Amino acid sequence: MDNRPIGVFDSGIGGLTVLKEVMEQLPGEDIVYFGDTARIPYGSRSKETVIKYFLESVTFLLTKKIKAIVIACNTASALAMEEARKVFDIPMIGVIDPGARAAVGATRNSKIGVIGTEGTINSQAYQKKIRRMLPMAEIIGISCPLFVPIVEEGWENTDVAYITAQKYLLELKEHNIDSLILGCTHYPALRYTIGKVFEDKVTMINPAYETAKATKIMLKELDLISNKLDGGKCSFYVSDDPEKFKRIGGNILRKEIAPIEKVEIEDI
Numbered sequence: 001m002d003n004r005p006i007g008v009f010d011s012g013i014g015g016l017t018v019l020k021e022v023m024e025q026l027p028g029e030d031i032v033y034f035g036d037t038a039r040i041p042y043g044s045r046s047k048e049t050v051i052k053y054f055l056e057s058v059t060f061l062l063t064k065k066i067k068a069i070v071i072a073c074n075t076a077s078a079l080a081m082e083e084a085r086k087v088f089d090i091p092m093i094g095v096i097d098p099g100a101r102a103a104v105g106a107t108r109n110s111k112i113g114v115i116g117t118e119g120t121i122n123s124q125a126y127q128k129k130i131r132r133m134l135p136m137a138e139i140i141g142i143s144c145p146l147f148v149p150i151v152e153e154g155w156e157n158t159d160v161a162y163i164t165a166q167k168y169l170l171e172l173k174e175h176n177i178d179s180l181i182l183g184c185t186h187y188p189a190l191r192y193t194i195g196k197v198f199e200d201k202v203t204m205i206n207p208a209y210e211t212a213k214a215t216k217i218m219l220k221e222l223d224l225i226s227n228k229l230d231g232g233k234c235s236f237y238v239s240d241d242p243e244k245f246k247r248i249g250g251n252i253l254r255k256e257i258a259p260i261e262k263v264e265i266e267d268i
């Protein structure tokens with residue numbers, strides 16, 4: 001048993017989709033969420049930069065006496081988790097493994113699509129993981145950079161979202177994929193629109209949900225589960241003005257986010 005909080009990291013707001021799942025599946029856990037809102041997006045940055053930012057973010061989270069880290073950000077999981085594991089001696093779980101595993105379990109025709117940021121798709125992290133479990137899999141990765149601003153604008157169920165999704169996802173449709181990994185924190189918000197593009201003929205894998213499930217298993221295995229059954233508290237930290245985080249984040253979590261504290265990233 002361990003009642004210290006879990007640290008949840010994201011490059012910004014999108015990781016709240018993961019936080020939401022963790023809160024639902026582990027209601028007794030206290031959580032410290034850090035969103036690196038001053039330096040978002042991670043998705044278009046180089047591997048070196050993502051590693052630097054992520055290591056600094058973990059350094060901050062460790063000051064909060066956390067017992068484990070959930071990397072909600074797909075880009076950081078893909079580009080920086082390996083490096084962070086070498087540097088920090090704390091249990092860490094990213095979204096790639098759980099998402100890839102679920103896709104392998106779901107596919108019937110071994111044709112799997114992965115969508116995410118440029119960083120995540122170009123890293124091949126999901127593709128490599130899937131291939132290790134299902135060597136004959138045909139995996140098509142597409143980066144969809146416009147999806148993040150569309151969701152942050154609150155336009156996920158509009159014509160703009162639908163037309164954009166049609167364009168990005170055409171190749172995946174042509175390949176007749178039967179499973180699709182929503183490999184970016186923001187994309188679960190586009191579920192409905194993406195489902196419409198595929199005429200509801202693909203199984204969508206939400207790494208946020210899968211990661212929360214895997215986090216529970218990890219904490220149990222390491223005997224790190226809290227002894228509270230519910231009533232876990234969440235504190236929020238961001239590296240830029242909390243106002244936008246509060247507004248958009250409130251929509252994602254469907255409740256008011258407070259208190260939010262600003263962290264001076266240069267001081268880390």
Ligand code: DGL
Nearest residue numbers: 011041042043074075185
């Ligand atoms: N959180 C990022 C991810 O899941 C998306 C936003 C960004 O580019 O930083 O990849």
